[in-house]
Amino acid sequence: MTAMQRTTENAARETPLSESSTEPWRVGILFSRAGITSVTESEHFFGTVLAIEEINARGGVLGRPLVPVALDPKGDLAEYRRMAHQMLSREDVNVIFGCSTSSSRKAVLPEIERKNGLLWYCSLYEGFEYSPNIIYTGAVPNQNSLQLAAYLLKNCGKRIYLIGSDYIYPRESNRIMRDIVEQHGGEIVDEIYLPFNVSSAEIELAVREINKAQPEALFSTVIGSPSREFYRVLHDLRIDQKPLPVASLTLGETELKLIGPQFCKGHIVSATYFSSLPSEENQRFVASYRQRFGKDATVSAWGQAAYGQVCLFAKALERAASMDTQKLVEAVLEERYDAPEGAISVEPENHHLWLQPKIGVACEDGNFDVVWQAKEAVKPDPYLTTYEFSEFWLE
Template structure:
């Protein structure tokens, strides 16, 4: 490695159960690095990435982080997707006093001085989503998720928020990451048995596509019994059967149909930069602005050691595709622009809830007061009664 370059590690999967979504994040990191380097790099030095594939396996995230620290003297990383993979990386990151930019929504209730969380925290996804679901969709819900930490914790938060409004959680089920037809049959049987107004899904990876396809084949109408999710994204929708996603609900700070100029430019650039024309996703957008925030902080600090980099990171802002973002110095989480949308195939997603101002992170849900949060959002009536 050239000593005058800025080395970074990109630990994101191209293979395995979350390979599809992480490929969009890899493409976004590569796009941002190419943009920065084409403009001269940072302080006359190029960002030099080392890309490795942890194959959606937590142990490999840990091992590859250790290898890059030891063999390449890398101290800044972009990566992790499932919370199990972030948690596998963090002991090495902290022991080496490195910095991890973690660009994926997660369950909250975590802080590390060595981790920068650029995906949505629960108050930036779960809270506006539950507000919308309870007010506009129905008062009962069925929870289903993959069998690891994020689904358990996210479902717990959604259940608590829903119950606090007077709603009812009718049933809860967890299935393996490697979802089979038998698992899907069980999910549908449980839905039939409890008859919820709606389903909240924290199924992740390839199982998302199989579940939505089966839900459509079972004859459910998403306009009256939708699946809502924070883990479903555009890369999943394009892999589903035609019509399988239409009408379902997703929550994220970014959708690839946003009309902001920076969102359109990002979507077009990412598609053009990949052989298959990958769609943009919220995790990809978070990965993209993470690199740009890092570069701005690096230019201000003049060094990539943790203390200098973080001190500068708290002072910079970037006009991300979703809107201007920055990092909160007290939590190491990003200030974001949460949105809720109905998926519309072949046309822009229907934004049903959008922020009137940027939402500060509250990863421990310390400040949750539904009255205050409702005032920060513009909820558009759908005109549908349930």
């Protein structure tokens, strides 16, 4: 059994949390380490664990350790809902770090709101949501899609093809991308969706349809294991053709490694974090992550976002001195944290983070070359009230 597993096993045996000065702070962790999103959600899990262990090594929060209650829903939406209920009703947990897909977030939201818990959600997502019981710490479309569309139209061409997995996030992200591209003189050539259990033959058929359409760029919101096969098939079926740049909001360093960097060279990602960032805080984080999970461990936005939100939570908890949802929310609105990706803070209007968008191009060594980044953090606009390019246009 690993040290991480022992931490999780021991957490379940701790006595219930009280607001006394001697009891530990109990927190929930709800990420899938099996299923279609196991790679990215495992990184969420690792980033969360690393932050908790570092905080506890420094003496915890107000002298009290964070004790995790970790459950694995294995990608099953009914299990997300059931386990969220279990944590909030029987495990004396009020704060949950969890969920990756929009489907899983929406599955647990009724439980979170009914029990007045607080969900910390670190995945980028399609926006158009607000709950007083969620702190949204991932990017929304005005912090990634706008910048990606600008980059594609300026550097790749105006004929763009959309492909995604068949669920909420890809369909909404593609709707937004279509609106942005068409409003700025581009053309969406076609739009197709793949089921979660898509076969190799179906992926090959989709790639052949894309090749026939001859787009100048491809925006992919295919997620999980199908996305890895998609990149390889696309490479193989275009081996004698001009490379087709694939743009994504979700491709990270770990998936580059699993796919094979040679299959992804030149593809484009819009994100708020890449492990190649030169800042002192990021170099410290990368070193700490690899010391904890192995010298060959890849570090990506998925683990970093989870790590950063726990650190931000700890600052809010120290200020609030309470796990009460309202007190924690009031406290976090006053906080700022210098995360590996840059300074982050919560926008009071909508509980989303101010984040600094970046554009990375995949390299054959498995890293990303950061070719552009915003001059400062961008205010989150989850309802995308403007498609204005002026402040984002890439020079």
